Amino acid sequence: MMSYLDNATTSWPKPDVVRETLAGFLATASGAPVRTGHRLARATWEAVEQARQRLAAFLGVADPRRVVFTASGTDALNLALKGLLGPGDHVVTTALEHDAVRRPLRALEVFGVTTTRVPVGADGTVDPDDVRRALRPNTRLVVVCHASNVTGAIQPVSEIVELAHARGAFVLIDAAQTAGVIPLAIDALGADLVALSGHKWLLGPPGTGALVVGPRIDPSELVPLRDGATGTESPDDAGPRSLPERYETGTLDTIGLAALGAAVDWLARTGLASTGERARVLTERLVAGLSALPGVRLFTPAQAASRVALVSFQVEGWRPLDLARALERDFAILVGAGLHGASEACRSIGAYPCGTVRLSPGWSTSEEEIDRAIAAVATLARAPQCKD
Template sequence: MIYLDNAATSWPKAPGVAEAMSRFLLEEAGNPGRSGHRLARTAAERVESARRALARLLGVSPPERIVFTLNATDGLNLALKGLLRPGDHVITSSVEHNSVTRPLRALAEQGVQVTKVPCFGDGTVDVDALARAFRSNTRLVVLTHASNVAGTLQPVAEVARLAHAAGALFLVDGAQTVGAVPFRVADLGADLLAFSGHKGLLGPTGTGALYVGPGVDLRPTREGGTGTSSELDVQPSDLPHRLESGTPNTVGIAGLGAALEYLEHRGLEAIRAHEVALVRALREGLREVPGLRLYGPEDPARCAGAVSFTLPGLEPSEVAAILDASFDVAVRPGLHCAPDAHRTLGTFPLGTVRLSVGPFNTLDEVRQVVGYIAQIARSWG
């Protein structure tokens, strides 16, 4: 199989992930922070070691500002619902994933005011329109770092400056960039950063995290056991315990820790250069297919690892089915849980075919897929 659905989840996982998870279940699977015996201590060290590795990757100090979540969606909900109150105003964009759009819709029904600023045809946010959207009660700006549909990298540092100048906080959805695009939190200017562990970080599903910056006070969206301050009937006030209740996904975090070791060894700069080369080869090759339409920025350096296209005469779902059944190529068609992004690109309601590369794809694979798509255009279009 040629796997080009890394924007949904990475595959294969980093070397050592499966082994770390198996070893944890067989030898180390205590409940972290809940007991003093060896298994509990070892499990706690696996969790804290992964937390420290994430902090190093993102330039975060102290590591306790990294809160483990189930995925990016979980982290975004924790940030949005832990921060916003009725009467607050929030600014977002027209290319967001449903993990932002749906919580904001729910909050709007509770009295939160939501402004959705437009994006240009390549998916880039209109910064001037965003600057005009601020109000006296603007509490937050939330923006994806990169579109999960077109790969478009947003000018997040510029948006952060606008938000902070207006006295607002800035939440970044890093689902498509953390682990794939090298950066430090300080580079983004983010007060909050939500991300998954199973995409660019190459770890297992069911893992993710939320960075909570200084001066950000989130109300817990759930309370419960933390292994600390058990004598209290209120949630502890210190991070990460304030936002981490219940037994964590320790086996998943053990796998994530192994993935982070691999990323540290290979280097994010090398991974980024590799994926930019793959995206460039995809776009250059697909541009030669008669009738095919590409979406997103032309410059691969302005994209994460996703490339979207449509073929005349064929629905995206048909193209994906042919690639799967006839050529053993895995891609994702449709709306990609981001209908607003497709409205912006002009591809709603059928969506696009999305090819999303990862660190284990090769130029030869990309060239093969371009050839298969050209064959589909000739034979089925």
């Protein structure tokens, strides 16, 4: 029996309703999403807007128009960074960020954007005081992940939002590892931009994501990455200036968005409190079991309230990628391994250059699968494969 423990990369399996929506959408609503078009076009538009409304309600966003659909969480981050920043702007970010933040910021250096990266503490979190000290008069944006995709440590985003706003800076939060697994009330949080990935904890298909644009951001300040047809305001060469049309140029992934809407509806009906609590219990079981094994070093916070549903570790005598291959080959357990697209985070916690093994249970993971994974790691820990 195969066990899938790589949900922090992408969730699997998807709920039945997601698969059913993907299979049935082409047969019922495969037109371009235009409100005033023929019946297939209207049905497609209604499916996209329903997904937008469901996601807004699920995430505590009062105005669904501020939910802009993107091709992925990476696409959302690129829109936020490249659309907002320009020559002379300064950005404060952290050593925990994913390459989806680090690389666009590096690309923006060519255009005169400067970056200060604050360190991560021994507990796996960023100190808001370090962020405050890094702020400058020309700081336009503070970028921070809600939770690290390497350690699972939840970051003090509320404090960071408050201090950044006090100095006149915007805040962008990467919520790829939190949206769908812990409560996320975006309007109450007050962040100006929140990037989301549809295919992780929101249980949607690949190719879906969103950027929530807060009320402090004027659409005129956030430049679209693409220009072209939107189905509205066609006579205007400049294109629409309103949300969300300004950023949804071309034909959206309507099939994927319909399925994302179905996934969010399933999460809302199932209850995030229920699914989140289950993830917490399973993660706690993993942490307890792995921490008791000789030769295993955990990089995940010990306190349940300080982490999301992933556990990162190394095993003495094993390279993480080799251990992951052995878990699949010998025990049919699929996990994540390596630098997880966040090399600076791995460097900060002392897990560079090999990275870590990462286990992340999902909505359908059983306690028996967790116990089997712990036993498999215990077996492999007794048979190291390398000396360095």
